[in-house]
Amino acid sequence: MKSLKNNIRRYTWLLLLIFIPMLSVSAQESKGNGGVDVKNIVFGHIGDSYEWHITTWGETHISIPLPVIIMGNNGEWHMFLSSEFHHSPTAKYEGFYIAKEGQYEGKIVEKDATGAEIRPIDLSITKTAFAIIFNSVLLCIMILSVSCWSKRNPNQAPKGFVGFMELFIMDINDNVIKACIGKGYERYAPYLLTAFFFIFFNNLMGLIPIFPGGANVTGNIAITFTLAFFTFLITNLFATKEYWKEIFWPEVPMALKPIMIPIEIVGIITKPFALMIRLFANMMAGHSVILSLVCLVFITAAMGPVMNGSMTVVSVFFGIFMNLMELLVAYIQAYVFTMLSAVFIGLSKVEPHHAN
Incomplete structure (x- = not known):
């Protein structure tokens, strides 16, 4: 119980340390114009740019040029x-x-x-492009360090971070990829594991409001389009003949074929489209809600100390709650994208039906 309380206390302080820089950034951006431009703050943080804005100190904008x-x-x-x-x-x-x-x-x-x-x-090299490069290099270092340790110690049980990562990787590989694709899943595991950890790691880095975090990588539709496009290519390029037969000549009465064939063809496009929009919308919405809650503190500043004080407490409370939710969503969205991609690939590996 004591250990649980200590963990809760540490996580609470960690969330506060994440949340406080967001308050300071919004406070600096609210100065000078006598109010808060919520639209400009929200879209300024989730949008792309040619520099990485750190903060504003007085009249000085502290940024990293790209x-x-x-x-x-x-x-x-x-x-x-x-x-x-x-x-x-x-x-x-x-x-x-x-x-x-x-x-x-x-x-x-x-x-x-x-x-x-x-x-x-x-x-x-925009903010999003730099974040992708930085996060990818950092992710590669983490994964390769785990791989090198496993190769150096083949007969030793991993512990700590290496043990956690091995458990994490095996869980996605066995319970998602293998379970959804079945026979021959090994061919697609590298791509699906890469997609999962790329999305998950970028989601986590996006929750950190200060450099080198805070970039809205997975909330950028160009990124989610690229990921969905790779799933689309792998699904259709390595599909079986039976898969294409079910699309262009489904086993339905002849009268229904003119209806079913266009529906099946449209389904080829709608599957990756759903992957793209689901990831993009969820991650962009999460960032927007958190930033909007932060802005409440400064919007209510002109309403008096009572209203401002009460809304500040509410804003901070719900902001921390949304950060906790976003931690969960960061994993869920990576899991769902990987699972659905594996399902689509598994469906494309359909074999001919044999009559008993």
Whole structure:
């Protein structure tokens, strides 16, 4: 019981340490305009950018500039740090600038001969791209260290972190991948395990509000689209003939075939589409709710000390509750994506039906 109380106390302090920087960031962003722009704060944190904003100290914005790699309309490549936009009095560098409004808002643009804004070929290392690289390298170090330990100590039972990771990996491999795919699951286990830990680790890093965490990687639809697209390719490229037969010539009465064939074809697309939207919507919504709860503290500041004090307690309480929920959701979403991907792959391995 004493150990349980100590663990609860440690986790409570950890959540407070995670939550307090969120309060300070929102407080800094609420200064200067006499109010809180909730939309700007929420979408500013969950959106992508060309720099990694740390905090604002007085009038000074503390950010980490990221590399900008673009090819202009004239075919020339340009490489520089995003801080160059802030050093220029016109917020332009070599003819490029970040659009403040319009269809390219928040993106690097230039003007053509007619004066219209156009997008260059943009291969810049944005906040999301940097987070993917950083988190992937960190994840590889963790997994490879576990693998190296197991190779060096083949006859020794793992303990501590190595034992936990081995248990974690075997649980997903045996109870999800093997159970859903069945025979020949080993061929697909590397991809599915990679997808699970990539999603799970990025979900966890996204809950940390300060550098190097806080990037909304799995709440970016381009990332979830890519993951779902890989599942789509693996499912359909390695499918059996019986799988395609059930799609283009299902075993139903002839009168129903004109109806069933289009439905089956649409189902090929809707399965990965559901994977993409489910992960994207859940992770983006979780970040948005937590940030909105934080903003309540500053929205109610003008309503008097009684209202502000009571709403601050409510906001912090529900913010910690949502952080706990997001820890659970971080695992559930990775688990669900891996399980459904394994199910779709398993369904594509269907064998011919033999009559008894």
